[in-house]
Amino acid sequence: MARFIGILSAKGGVGKTTTSINLGIALTKYGKRVVIVDGNLTTPNVGVSLGVASVPVHLHHVLAGKKKIKDAVYQHESGALVVPASISVHDIGEINPSRLKRCLTPLKRMADIVIIDGAAGLGAEATAAIKASDEIIVVTNPDILAVADALKAIKFAEKFGKETIGVIVTRTKGDKVELKPKEIERLLEKPVLGVVPEDKCVKKALSKRNPVISTHPNSSSAIAYKKLAANILGENYKPESFVEFVKDYFKLI
């Protein structure tokens, strides 16, 4: 039976989608069957980011009761499965986000882990992603505004009985003014599961409609996502290449 993990933040643009796709693919490298679901129903980014945006059947068809979820599952070249949402504005008013949990239930038998990329804010879409998840991971940037919104997301998820298992800090630059992981742990009272540095390879990857873990597997952000996957699974991190091993060994990331 799959573990459903919601990737949330409350604040927009902190790195939820980047985390959902790269973490999802990193988990496949540890032998897990993974489905990445675009739970951002009005402004979906997962399909575009993975090069599967224009598909015949998408999540909106399933939410509208016109298709079954199995018909909206596509395989990415990495081996991860993807459920893209519709990028058409015409589909926005047609669906009821509260049906998300029920629509995703059949994925339980298809995967070990289902990652749900949540929408920003704490409205109906984010609520639907929380309700469909067994556990939550909150993404934040290392600044006080993002962390304040991360706290809101954690508390909001608690209202639905959903525990946040930890926090991912993305786009760290190592500036003196940045909040450090220990401070973020203290403020949020949750463990930091991973730290992903600011990395220009992320944007290069996006321009190729592929995640950084596939296009630049030895980059600092890709290595961070592989370490994160190992941490979430409670396994030892295994570098995939000699370059990766050296970068990790000498703490070059």
Ligand SMILES: Nc1ncnc2c1ncn2[C@@H]1O[C@H](COP(=O)(O)OP(=O)(O)OP(=O)(O)O)[C@@H](O)[C@H]1O
């Ligand atoms: N580690 C990183 N280094 C550099 N750029 C990054 C990194 N992580 C994310 N980005 C960039 O930051 C922007 C926002 O990232 P992303 O779309 O993942 O955030 P989001 O939280 O999903 O946003 P939204 O709330 O709009 O859904 C994107 O342009 C992405 O390419």
Ligand SMILES: [Mg+2]
């Ligand atoms: Mg997003």
